[in-house]
Amino acid sequence: MVLLPGTNIVVDGFKYTSRLESPHYIFFLTHYHSDHYSGLSNTWSRGPIYCSQKTADLLKLEFFGLDCVIPLEFDEVHWIYLDNRRTKGVEVTLIDANHCPGSAMLLFKGEMGNYLHTGDFRFCPEMLEHPALLDSAKQIIPIDHLFLDNTFARPDYCFPPREECFQQIVSVIEKNSESNVWLSIDNFGREELLLELAKKFKTLAVVSPRMYSRIETLGLEPEYFSTNEDDGWIKAVSKAEMKEIPYKNTQQETIGIYLSGWNKKYFQQGKWIYVSSS
Numbered sequence: 001m002v003l004l005p006g007t008n009i010v011v012d013g014f015k016y017t018s019r020l021e022s023p024h025y026i027f028f029l030t031h032y033h034s035d036h037y038s039g040l041s042n043t044w045s046r047g048p049i050y051c052s053q054k055t056a057d058l059l060k061l062e063f064f065g066l067d068c069v070i071p072l073e074f075d076e077v078h079w080i081y082l083d084n085r086r087t088k089g090v091e092v093t094l095i096d097a098n099h100c101p102g103s104a105m106l107l108f109k110g111e112m113g114n115y116l117h118t119g120d121f122r123f124c125p126e127m128l129e130h131p132a133l134l135d136s137a138k139q140i141i142p143i144d145h146l147f148l149d150n151t152f153a154r155p156d157y158c159f160p161p162r163e164e165c166f167q168q169i170v171s172v173i174e175k176n177s178e179s180n181v182w183l184s185i186d187n188f189g190r191e192e193l194l195l196e197l198a199k200k201f202k203t204l205a206v207v208s209p210r211m212y213s214r215i216e217t218l219g220l221e222p223e224y225f226s227t228n229e230d231d232g233w234i235k236a237v238s239k240a241e242m243k244e245i246p247y248k249n250t251q252q253e254t255i256g257i258y259l260s261g262w263n264k265k266y267f268q269q270g271k272w273i274y275v276s277s278s
Helices: 014-019 051-064 124-131 162-175 191-200 209-218
Strands: 009-011 026-028 049-052 070-071 077-081 089-096 104-110 111-118 145-147 180-184 234-237 254-260 271-276
Touching: 014 191, 051 070, 051 209, 162 191, 162 254, 191 209, 191 234
Parallel strands: 009 026, 026 049, 049 070, 111 145, 180 234, 180 254, 254 271
Antiparallel strands: 077 089, 089 104, 104 111
């Protein structure tokens, strides 16, 4: 949880509300991954939740009774009041975090200074050119507090661009052209990759009913997906399901591709292949 110093703004801290002293807080959610929205429920009543439109749509899909979600547009300056009397507030701008659909970095500007909360993000140089981060001389504004996701902040986790990762996956599939393909997808965020693979190989991507609902909600061309296993040979599975590959007794071989940020290069080990695509 992050409680922004000098404010009553909480970012990604829904399960820690028992630690909050004041009754009035403003909440922000950076993206739709369960480790960030954990603590939310249909009966949430601690305060308004601001997030991107896509994140809001996904929250409402999962929590039917959640009626305090307020979607904000990317790249626009929004004024958010911090008290019920509407006497104090901050400016906030959502910047694309290049993580999962709807993920946002949050830039706050107010009496407390300039705060940047990255959430989970995949850095690219273009981020430093975002207008909200530049002054009139095109120089980066001072950031008084930086809340930085440092999960992969080591030189050996220097990921290639997403396009290069996609080509790695395509190459692996083409080298195993007679095989069914399972991709390990435990978290939300790989749906766009599945869509591109389905288009590339002219097949349907087989997904779970829950994933299909998210795809429909996001408008990710659901005609390229199916919940019927017989409709396609590219399938999204859990990590637990991947362990079944060596024991599959079918006429057609199945390979498993782990989409992992913890493996810097892809390699083949038995019938499992690891591709760095975080």
